[in-house]
Amino acid sequence: MADLDVVVVGAGFAGIYAVQAMRSAGLTVRAFEAGSGIGGTWFWNCYPGARCDVESTDYSYSFDPALEQEWTWSERYPAQPEVLRYLNYVADRYQLWPDIQLNTRVTACVWDASRREWTVLTDDGESRIARFCVMATGCLSAQHVPAIPGLETFRGEWFHTSRWPREGTDFAGQRVGLIGTGSTGIQIAPEIAADAERLYVFQRTANFAVPNRNRRITADEVTAIKAGYPVHRAMARESMLGVPVTGTGRSALSESPEALRKTYTERWEAGGGMPLLGSYTDLLISREANDTVADFIRERIRETVRDPGLARLLSPRAYPVGAKRLCQSDDYFAMFNQPNVTLVDVRSSPVVSAYPGGVRTATADYEVDALVFATGFDAVSGALTRIAVIGANGVSLRGAWAAGPRAYLGVAVAGFPNMFLVTGPGSPSVLSNMVLSIEQHVEFIRDLITHALSAGASSVEATGRATADWVAHVNDVAYATLFPCAESWYVGANIPGKPRVFTPYVGGVGPYRSRCDAVAAAGYEGFTLTTVGGLRWLFR
Ligand SMILES: Cc1cc2nc3c(=O)[nH]c(=O)nc-3n(C[C@H](O)[C@H](O)[C@H](O)COP(=O)(O)OP(=O)(O)OC[C@H]3O[C@@H](n4cnc5c(N)ncnc54)[C@H](O)[C@@H]3O)c2cc1C
Numbered sequence: 387m388a389d390l391d392v393v394v395v396g397a398g399f400a401g402i403y404a405v406q407a408m409r410s411a412g413l414t415v416r417a418f419e420a421g422s423g424i425g426g427t428w429f430w431n432c433y434p435g436a437r438c439d440v441e442s443t444d445y446s447y448s449f450d451p452a453l454e455q456e457w458t459w460s461e462r463y464p465a466q467p468e469v470l471r472y473l474n475y476v477a478d479r480y481q482l483w484p485d486i487q488l489n490t491r492v493t494a495c496v497w498d499a500s501r502r503e504w505t506v507l508t509d510d511g512e513s514r515i516a517r518f519c520v521m522a523t524g525c526l527s528a529q530h531v532p533a534i535p536g537l538e539t540f541r542g543e544w545f546h547t548s549r550w551p552r553e554g555t556d557f558a559g560q561r562v563g564l565i566g567t568g569s570t571g572i573q574i575a576p577e578i579a580a581d582a583e584r585l586y587v588f589q590r591t592a593n594f595a596v597p598n599r600n601r602r603i604t605a606d607e608v609t610a611i612k613a614g615y616p617v618h619r620a621m622a623r624e625s626m627l628g629v630p631v632t633g634t635g636r637s638a639l640s641e642s643p644e645a646l647r648k649t650y651t652e653r654w655e656a657g658g659g660m661p662l663l664g665s666y667t668d669l670l671i672s673r674e675a676n677d678t679v680a681d682f683i684r685e686r687i688r689e690t691v692r693d694p695g696l697a698r699l700l701s702p703r704a705y706p707v708g709a710k711r712l713c714q715s716d717d718y719f720a721m722f723n724q725p726n727v728t729l730v731d732v733r734s735s736p737v738v739s740a741y742p743g744g745v746r747t748a749t750a751d752y753e754v755d756a757l758v759f760a761t762g763f764d765a766v767s768g769a770l771t772r773i774a775v776i777g778a779n780g781v782s783l784r785g786a787w788a789a790g791p792r793a794y795l796g797v798a799v800a801g802f803p804n805m806f807l808v809t810g811p812g813s814p815s816v817l818s819n820m821v822l823s824i825e826q827h828v829e830f831i832r833d834l835i836t837h838a839l840s841a842g843a844s845s846v847e848a849t850g851r852a853t854a855d856w857v858a859h860v861n862d863v864a865y866a867t868l869f870p871c872a873e874s875w876y877v878g879a880n881i882p883g884k885p886r887v888f889t890p891y892v893g894g895v896g897p898y899r900s901r902c903d904a905v906a907a908a909g910y911e912g913f914t915l916t917t918v919g920g921l922r923w924l925f926r
Contacts, residue, residue: 398426599657852912
């Protein structure tokens with residue numbers, strides 16, 4: 387007999403909502419969270435400068451209209467402490483705490499085929515039996531520290547941005563080396579440069595960044611935002627990115643240079659990446675169209691960075707804009723005009739090792755007192771494959787995904803009955819406003835579980851055929867765009883040895899939702915329901 391209907395692994399935006407949703411559906415549920423607090427991304431990433439890059443109006447739950455009326459965001463792009471406060475408010479408001487167990491890492495989930503239940507093992511030595519597992523482990527939670535020879539000999543302190551000390555750090559008077567110039571590196575660099583005696587930014591790939599134009603939200607704006615939520619959320623649900631973006635509806639290639647400049651300048655001045663990338667219909671499809679916006683951003687970098695040689699090194703050329711996550715910062719490029727900031731080009735002279743006093747590249751030694759790794763995550767699949775998940779017939783998830791992750795709708799894996807992934811590989815996930823995508827996935831999973839239970843089924847599983855068709859569709863859509871042109875974490879390129887598979891679904895949040903709704907309306911097409919006696923309904 388199962389202890390619980392549902393075990394939820396993780397208590398970030400996804401796990402918190404999963405607890406609320408399962409409980410509201412009358413199911414018994416318990417979430418296990420490795421951290422000492424809830425919040426996931428917003429608990430762990432407490433580095434200076436951490437803030438969201440989707441506006442607070444969108445980057446917040448929409449499942450309860452009362453909640454969005456009660457909570458008031460202070461900034462357009464809130465910083466990490468405010469998002470974390472919000473998530474704790476949600477847990478208080480819905481009294482979720484009794485069903486969340488902190489400081490507990492799930493180490494293994496093993497399917498018992500005869501009892502049709504999961505045994506969930508945790509690092510406190512306990513085990514729980516659950517009918518269903520909801521993996522809310524996060525797309526960006528399994529931290530990645532590059533294997534730099536000699537790091538263990540380094541005399542100073544080193545930090546990964548996603549495990550920042552909660553008591554903070556003081557870099558005053560220190561020489562600091564920053565490795566990694568993606569979204570996080572670009573956020574933290576100006577903060578370090580403001581305190582440190584010297585900041586060395588080790589750059590392998592120059593990345594595009596657009597201004598946030600972050601600011602406080604006025605009282606009048608708050609009133610308008612709250613009144614407009616119903617319409618705004620409805621538009622977001624139908625949109626491509628999970629955020630309503632008004633584009634011109636035209637191809638960039640059909641525009642005159644003057645019209646292009648006008649559009650890009652207006653959107654650059656307004657701030658935010660999504661409005662710029664959403665301005666023309668073909669920016670993420672045609673390299674020629676993409677070059678128009680890439681040239682515009684490179685021009686802004688040349689305008690900002692006084693040293694032309696430095697501006698050249700900071701100008702991205704290796705990939706189309708948007709094919710990697712488009713970074714947002716109001717002060718990253720201008721920071722390079724500060725006399726205490728040095729850019730180290732490790733593309734032409736790679737890092738070879740760390741030594742007690744600093745970092746050695748192929749051509750020089752850099753003496754530093756502290757090292758900061760903004761080197762990201764084993765994205766999308768990493769947190770899942772770090773758990774020993776054993777499904778039907780003793781097959782491990784690691785083995786099943788040896789050639790790359792595969793999941794039907796990004797939500798279920800063939801051979802792993804009664805296990806569901808929130809924003810898994812093959813769903814819009816990291817290419818969308820993730821809070822909206824999380825809500826949609828959790829609701830789909832909740833409805834599928836209640837459907838299976840009311841049908842008297844003991845298990846529900848994605849079929850291999852439906853999975854293969856979906857994965858082929860995900861690939862077809864991706865390879866019709868520029869997304870796979872970048873060596874990015876979207877394809878696992880940041881993790882040595884990881885199979886290169888383009889994981890997010892680029893077909894859009896609205897179309898993806900419609901597909902999930904159609905699957906549900908057709909009696910969960912692509913899933914097999916099995917009764918205790920073994921009778922199977924196959925919906926495909
Ligand atoms: C710095 C940063 C900024 C971001 N900004 C944005 C943004 O502006 N907009 C946007 O859409 N997205 C953003 N993201 C993506 C962000 O991860 C998601 O928006 C969202 O917070 C994910 O929520 P989640 O619950 O799915 O995962 P997470 O928040 O990552 O939570 C997963 C939780 O699962 C726990 N866990 C994992 N494995 C186990 C285990 N085996 N046992 C127990 N617990 C486990 C982890 O400790 C973690 O707390 C950002 C990510 C980062 C890193």
